[in-house]
Amino acid sequence: DIQMTQSPSSLSASVGDTVTITCRASQSISSYLNWYQQKVGEAPKVLVYAASSLQRGVPSRFSGSGSGTDFTLTISTLQPEDFATYFCQQTYSMWTFGQGTTVDIK
Amino acid sequence: QVTLKESGPVLVKPTETVTLTCTVSGFSLSNPLMGVSWIRQPPGKALEWLAHIFSNDERSYSTSLKSRLTISKDTSKSQVVLTVTDMDPVDTATYFCARIRAHIVVPTGYYYYMDVWGTGTTVTVSS
Numbered sequence: 001d002i003q004m005t006q007s008p009s010s011l012s013a014s015v016g017d018t019v020t021i022t023c024r025a026s027q028s029i030s031s032y033l034n035w036y037q038q039k040v041g042e043a044p045k046v047l048v049y050a051a052s053s054l055q056r057g058v059p060s061r062f063s064g065s066g067s068g069t070d071f072t073l074t075i076s077t078l079q080p081e082d083f084a085t086y087f088c089q090q091t092y093s094m095w096t097f098g099q100g101t102t103v104d105i106k
Numbered sequence: 107q108v109t110l111k112e113s114g115p116v117l118v119k120p121t122e123t124v125t126l127t128c129t130v131s132g133f134s135l136s137n138p139l140m141g142v143s144w145i146r147q148p149p150g151k152a153l154e155w156l157a158h159i160f161s162n163d164e165r166s167y168s169t170s171l172k173s174r175l176t177i178s179k180d181t182s183k184s185q186v187v188l189t190v191t192d193m194d195p196v197d198t199a200t201y202f203c204a205r206i207r208a209h210i211v212v213p214t215g216y217y218y219y220m221d222v223w224g225t226g227t228t229v230t231v232s233s
Contacts, residue, residue, distance in 0.1 A: 001169050001170075030214075031214075031217070032217060032218075034219045034220075036153075036220075038153075043202055043204075043223035043224065043225055043226055044153065044202075044204075044220075044223060045223070046219050046220060046221050049207075049209055049217060049219035050209055050211065050217035050219070053209065053217075055219075055221065087152065087153055089153075089155070089219075089220075091217070091218045091219070094166070094168065094169050095143075095155040095158070095166075096155060097145075097152055097153040097154065097155060098152070099152045100152045100153075
């Protein structure tokens with residue numbers, strides 16, 4: 001199976017910061033990479049699909065990039081509602097998720 | 107409005123088989139660009155994809171759990187059912203179902219993502 005490794009596992013940031021989360025695949029997955037946000041007690045919500053396509057209704061401060069094995073999710077100008085856990089997911093083969101990155105308040 | 111709702115037992119005993127049902131509304135399970143996936147999340151841990159099924163009955167299972175999972179659908183009832191055999195305490199988790207959408211890029215192919223999720227149902231495995 002394809003392993004997805006996110007870094008960091010957690011980070012502390014302030015409102016207004018720019019945050020970057022990295023996801024690395026154990027083999028090339030082209031652009032078959034999605035990003036989800038999950039808040040405590042809630043179901044995940046898709047932010048970005050196909051590595052860089054922003055889901056309808058998601059604020060433009062979220063952006064995704066990368067292809068092959070290395071991907072990033074960038075949150076520009078962090079807002080209070082962005083403190084959450086973020087997961088990457090590959091859909092190239094036998095879908096798998098990363099272990100998650102928790103963004104909390106500094 | 108698209109919704110998915112999971113249902114199933116709250117508590118099961120080790121070695122038992124659990125049947126989870128996902129009832130969908132606002133879209134059809136016969137839509138060729140959509141499917142339904144099951145995902146679980148143990149308390150405080152990461153998401154784990156389990157299985158999915160598409161309108162043409164194409165199914166796929168997690169490699170590590172394949173021998174214990176069966177996914178099926180009843181289009182007339184708008185339901186997708188997941189059975190998990192031989193339950194163990196490590197299977198204690200919140201089980202989510204989610205709609206799969208296909209984003210088509212010509213000529214590259216289909217990019218799938220889960221755009222609407224149910225609220226999840228918590229299953230505890232304990233004797």
